[in-house]
Amino acid sequence: MPILAALALAGAASLTATTVAQAADAYPSKPIRLIVAYPTGGISDTVARALADRLSAQMGASVVVENRAGAGGSIGIDAVAKAAPDGYTIGFASTSPVTLNPHVGRVNYDPQHDIAPVMSVMYSPVLVIATQSFTGQSFQDLITQSRAKPGSVRWATSGLGTVGHVMLEQVKAKSKADVTLIPYKGGGQQMNDALGGQFEVMSTNASPQLTGQMQAGKLRAIAVGAPKRIESLPNVPTMAELGYQKANLTSTFGVFAPGKTPAAIVNRLNAELNKALTSPEVRERLLRDGEVPTGGTAAQFAAAIHTEYDDNARIVKEAGIKAD
Known part of the structure; x- marks a missing residue:
């Protein structure tokens, strides 16, 4: 009986592997749902929709x-x-929901x-x-004013526990x-x-609206979190250049799938996404609004x-x- 049971398990495993391989070969055979974790109209939404259009054309199935x-x-x-x-369900989001949010508040999934x-x-x-309320000219002026008159410089973020908030805390430290x-x-x-x-x-991410307001002279960039200066703002120093390496943060965005998605399907999606990105x-x-394409393997x-x-x-x- 132990031998028969072992043979049965081996046969089941082989059948499962074959079924997964066949499913990957036939993929996609119906529309793919791309969940964007942010509202319509923002940069993440417009980029996700551009990717969806390209994936639809490349893969021969609608990406909705x-x-x-x-x-x-x-x-x-x-x-x-x-x-x-x-x-058939994938998501587009920054890495924060899986790398930052779990540390600052409760989430209903295991990010690992x-x-x-x-x-x-x-x-x-x-x-x-x-x-226009800032009387200084540079990031160093921000620090100087804050030291001279504690609490006089107000720094807004889009929320508690966001990347912009983390940047501020690193600057203060x-x-x-x-x-x-x-x-x-x-x-x-x-x-x-x-x-x-x-x-x-x-502190805020690059966006079409922000670009427009800076071009109109209503807002002004004094520092940027990025590996190097960005092409659209060549005179704005990075936080690392200013001496704040730990505050030199960016928001990385990518595509995610459910945790048990077969590797063959993840790899197919990865290949198609790399192609679309080019x-x-x-x-x-x-590039129009200062975002930087990345790409690479799932690993x-x-x-x-x-x-x-x-x-x-x-x-x-x-x-x-x-967080709240």
Whole structure:
């Protein structure tokens, strides 16, 4: 009986492997749902839709975008985590829902097991923006004023526990400057108040709206979180250049699948996404507003996420960051 049982198990495993391989070969045979973890109209939404159009053309199956915004991307990622792991539901989000949000608040998924990284699509620089209420000219002026008059410089973020908030905490830890945190619940009101001069500076991702307001002279970039200076703002120094290496943060965006999605399907999606990322329409959509295309293998994306998860755990603990 033990021998028969072993043979039966071996046969079942072989049949399962064959079924998975056949499913991967036939993939996709129906429309693919791409969940975008943010509202319509933003840079993440427009990039995701450009990718969906290219994937539809390349793969011969419709890729339908569905926006599931809220909780800093966690609602959209939760929907991906709970979907069938068959490649027909994937998600587009920043890495924060799997590397940062779990450390600052409760999420309803296990970021280590319920989500499969597919490909890094882009990184979005985090800009430090001066409003018309800021009397200084440079980032160093921000630090100088904050030291001379503690609490006088107000720094707005799109929320507690966001990348922009983490950037501020790293700046405060390094400089010992007393900067007042103004946390918003989303970027819309933050932008409106920035234009109204309700605070001196804010940290925010690059976006078409931000680009337009800077071109109009209503807002001004004084620093950027990025590996190197960005082409659209060549005179703006990176946080690393300014001496704040730990605050030199970007928001990485990518595509995710449910955790148990077969490797063959993840690899197929990765190959198609890398191909789509090289298309002129997608690259131009990214570069127009300062976003930087990335790409690479699923394994590389997973390794980067693992490192970011561990780094964020340390940063959040040291700074005592908590979400609402």
